[in-house]
Amino acid sequence: MPSRMLPRRPRSKARLRAFTLVELMTVVAILGILSAVAITLVRGHMRAAKTTSALAGAQWVRAGQLAFRSENGQFMDCSGTANRYYPMQTPGQKSYSWVQTSHPDYTRWASLGIPATGGTHFGYLVNAGLAGQAYPALQTSTAVVIPASADPWYVLQFRGDLDGDGVIMRGVATSVDAEVFVENEGE
Numbered sequence: 001m002p003s004r005m006l007p008r009r010p011r012s013k014a015r016l017r018a019f020t021l022v023e024l025m026t027v028v029a030i031l032g033i034l035s036a037v038a039i040t041l042v043r044g045h046m047r048a049a050k051t052t053s054a055l056a057g058a059q060w061v062r063a064g065q066l067a068f069r070s071e072n073g074q075f076m077d078c079s080g081t082a083n084r085y086y087p088m089q090t091p092g093q094k095s096y097s098w099v100q101t102s103h104p105d106y107t108r109w110a111s112l113g114i115p116a117t118g119g120t121h122f123g124y125l126v127n128a129g130l131a132g133q134a135y136p137a138l139q140t141s142t143a144v145v146i147p148a149s150a151d152p153w154y155v156l157q158f159r160g161d162l163d164g165d166g167v168i169m170r171g172v173a174t175s176v177d178a179e180v181f182v183e184n185e186g187e
Contacts, residue, residue: 047162047186051169054122054158057114058173058180061126064112065154065175075128075154075175078108082136085123091160095119122160122169129153140170140183149176162186 019027061078068076079086086109087100097119100106127136131150138144139157146155156173172181 051162051182051186053120054160054169054171055180055182057120057122057124058156058158058171060114061112061124061156062173062175064114065126065128065156068112069152074130074152076108076111076126077128077154078105078112078124078126080105080108082127083125083139085125085159087120088123091121091123093121093162093164095121121162122158125157127155138172140172140181142181142183144172144181146172146174147176151175 065075084105085091086103086105087096087098095118098109098114103109125139129135130152133153135146135153135155138155139159152175154175156171158171159168161168167184169185170183173179
């Protein structure tokens with residue numbers, strides 16, 4: 001018996017336009033990879049912006065110290081002790097206002113006139129002295145050499161843990177030179 005071929009039905013237009021499951025899963029996988037890369041990049045940029053805010057805070061302190069010295073002949077020793085950070089003792093992922101009236105050193109910090117706009121993720125420590133006085137101990141793991149000063153001086157230290165992993169970003173700036181030393185940048 002001769003084989004008889006049935007005429008093939010043309011595919012519907014809707015079926016010709018549809019994606020196969022493999023094509024759909026490929027698109028989903030590509031989108032997943034792209035979004036993972038985007039999230040990583042955005043987090044990196046956010047961390048870099050917060051790191052920049054630490055340096056901006058250091059510049060606010062520097063400007064306040066210079067204004068204070070022009071009026072008083074010396075810099076303000078804002079941190080009563082060598083280990084009392086402002087506006088918070090243990091900085092982390094939370095942002096703190098520059099105005100912390102309950103902090104023991106608030107009135108000293110307020111005398112610098114740092115604008116209270118926005119907050120900071122970093123704690124700051126400022127010790128000041130006269131020519132010939134010893135600099136405070138720096139709280140960095142890398143030795144930072146501060147040149148001797150024949151004038152009144154201040155040493156600003158800051159620290160923060162932006163990602164909450166326990167690795168502390170630390171920085172040092174002084175009135176002696178314009179450099180800012182940063183350790184574990186981006187942490």
